Amino acid sequence: MTTTAAGPVAERPRQTFRKWVGPGSLFLVTFLGIGAVVWGYVNPPDVRVVQFDAGPVSQWKAQRIVGFPEQRIYVVALDDGRLRAIDTRVESSGCVAQWKPDDVRGTAVNPAGLPGVFEDACGGGVWSMIANAISGSAVPLRTPLVDARPDTEGREVRIWVELVNPDR
Numbered sequence: 740m741t742t743t744a745a746g747p748v749a750e751r752p753r754q755t756f757r758k759w760v761g762p763g764s765l766f767l768v769t770f771l772g773i774g775a776v777v778w779g780y781v782n783p784p785d786v787r788v789v790q791f792d793a794g795p796v797s798q799w800k801a802q803r804i805v806g807f808p809e810q811r812i813y814v815v816a817l818d819d820g821r822l823r824a825i826d827t828r829v830e831s832s833g834c835v836a837q838w839k840p841d842d843v844r845g846t847a848v849n850p851a852g853l854p855g856v857f858e859d860a861c862g863g864g865v866w867s868m869i870a871n872a873i874s875g876s877a878v879p880l881r882t883p884l885v886d887a888r889p890d891t892e893g894r895e896v897r898i899w900v901e902l903v904n905p906d907r
Contacts, residue, residue, distance in 0.1 A: 789905050793824070793898040796887055803853065804838070804868060811835050812900055813857075814885065815868055818850045824900040825857070825870045826881040828907070832862030836880065844873060 791810055798805070799816050806813045813825045827836040836857040845856040849868040856873060857866040857880060864876035872879050884901040 824883045834861035
């Protein structure tokens with residue numbers, strides 16, 4: 740105890756731990772944040788995006804579904820005039836779903852009640868013409884971005900599909 744003119748005063752215990760918790764936490768969070776940025780710079784993600792030309796807009800007036808087997812993509816014309824691309828690579832089984840145009844399992848969910856489904860022979864999954872899961876899987880097929888824009892010469896409007904990591 741220390742004595743002053745007003746009387747005895749109790750000494751405060753040293754609070755060295757509390758004194759350094761705030762600055763120490765700030766240093767740790769800063770260090771981890773900088774480490775995460777450096778890690779991301781040294782190990783970039785392997786994502787490649789490719790634009791695929793799916794043909795002129797005029798072809799979609801007569802056809803309902805067009806397949807591009809090399810890209811493992813199908814493009815479907817919806818009832819409202821929009822187009823939907825379907826990536827048939829099934830991530831869970833590692834296989835490619837096959838289009839079965841005469842399969843009646845899709846008539847209840849396909850546009851205009853048309854037959855046809857996508858079927859995964861490896862995993863047993865079945866999907867509708869618009870990529871919704873019907874049976875064997877709860878996950879729909881991926882639907883890449885579809886865009887209509889003029890070709891490189893600006894003469895004809897074409898359909899472009901954005902493929903993400905097409906080689907996998």
